[in-house]
Amino acid sequence: MEVDFIRKEIMRTGFPIEMEVFSILNARNWFANLHDYYFDFDLNVAREIDIRATPYPYKSAPNFSFYPFLAIECKKSDVNAWIFFKSKLKVGRFACAGQYADFLKSQNAERHFFLTFTMAEGVPHYGRSRLFSMSYAQVKLQKSGSHDRLKDEIFEAINQVIKYVSYEIESYLDSYRKGLLEPTSFVFFFPIIVFDGKLYAASFTKGGVSLKRVNHILLTTYYKPRYQARRVPFWIDIVTRKYFSTYLSIMEKEIDDLNTQIKKQKGISKIFLKELAPASKGSE
Numbered sequence: 339m340e341v342d343f344i345r346k347e348i349m350r351t352g353f354p355i356e357m358e359v360f361s362i363l364n365a366r367n368w369f370a371n372l373h374d375y376y377f378d379f380d381l382n383v384a385r386e387i388d389i390r391a392t393p394y395p396y397k398s399a400p401n402f403s404f405y406p407f408l409a410i411e412c413k414k415s416d417v418n419a420w421i422f423f424k425s426k427l428k429v430g431r432f433a434c435a436g437q438y439a440d441f442l443k444s445q446n447a448e449r450h451f452f453l454t455f456t457m458a459e460g461v462p463h464y465g466r467s468r469l470f471s472m473s474y475a476q477v478k479l480q481k482s483g484s485h486d487r488l489k490d491e492i493f494e495a496i497n498q499v500i501k502y503v504s505y506e507i508e509s510y511l512d513s514y515r516k517g518l519l520e521p522t523s524f525v526f527f528f529p530i531i532v533f534d535g536k537l538y539a540a541s542f543t544k545g546g547v548s549l550k551r552v553n554h555i556l557l558t559t560y561y562k563p564r565y566q567a568r569r570v571p572f573w574i575d576i577v578t579r580k581y582f583s584t585y586l587s588i589m590e591k592e593i594d595d596l597n598t599q600i601k602k603q604k605g606i607s608k609i610f611l612k613e614l615a616p617a618s619k620g621s622e
Contacts, residue, residue, distance in 0.1 A: 356372070366590070391410065399597050418476040424470065437528075472559070474492050496531070
């Protein structure tokens with residue numbers, strides 16, 4: 339029957355995962371939007387991200403405002419396993435230059451207050467992660483005569499979250515320039531891919547390839563947004579569908595921890611003003 343066919347086709351897509359993740363966020367006091375718009379300047383087309391979310395109700399630190407956002411893309415595969423090859427860090431754990439906006443950055447200042455602060459105190463989320471990757475592959479779970487391009491599924495998801503975050507950060511930088519956001523604040527995006535399928539961490543050994551099923555791995559990749567002079571690193575959380583609720587609990591605690599760190603910095607406004615002085619002279 340037609341209805342049965344439609345139902346089966348829907349269940350094969352990532353939409354049920356999207357609705358599940360959306361429901362979890364709403365139940366946990368997050369304000370979530372489905373199918374949030376962005377413009378892909380590389381392809382010159384309008385596109386959508388599956389979910390954008392921010393804590394609600396949310397109280398930022400009174401001395402310096404921190405605005406966290408989740409950018410989530412949901413994917414499902416019964417055919418392919420996702421493999422991420424473990425890597426040693428080649429860049430600092432806090433080198434997530436493309437994922438934040440602040441007033442100094444909006445002025446094209448060489449000094450970036452957000453990075454100055456986080457490199458001293460640490461972004462809890464990325465600082466506590468243990469599994470890192472810089473490369474990946476898709477492997478069909480069963481042999482077939484198909485010659486599909488295996489990287490498309492992962493590559494597309496990565497591009498979705500990075501380009502959405504880039505579009506949003508560019509908009510926030512423009513808001514700082516227009517005075518629509520207070521200078522003593524910063525905006526940070528956590529790109530996330532929720533995957534309903536088999537996720538593996540892999541490493542090469544003398545005996546070949548070692549594989550381990552995992553619930554979460556942190557991928558670092560590079561992209562050149564329009565607001566950066568060169569390519570910059572982005573950190574992307576790859577999380578399984580079953581693990582997402584646990585992962586969200588960890589994320590909530592880490593956001594609270596970062597706010598606590600900010601509150602402890604009694605002189606944070608003075609540090610900001612010191613960083614702001616060179617930018618102010620440059621804009622005169």
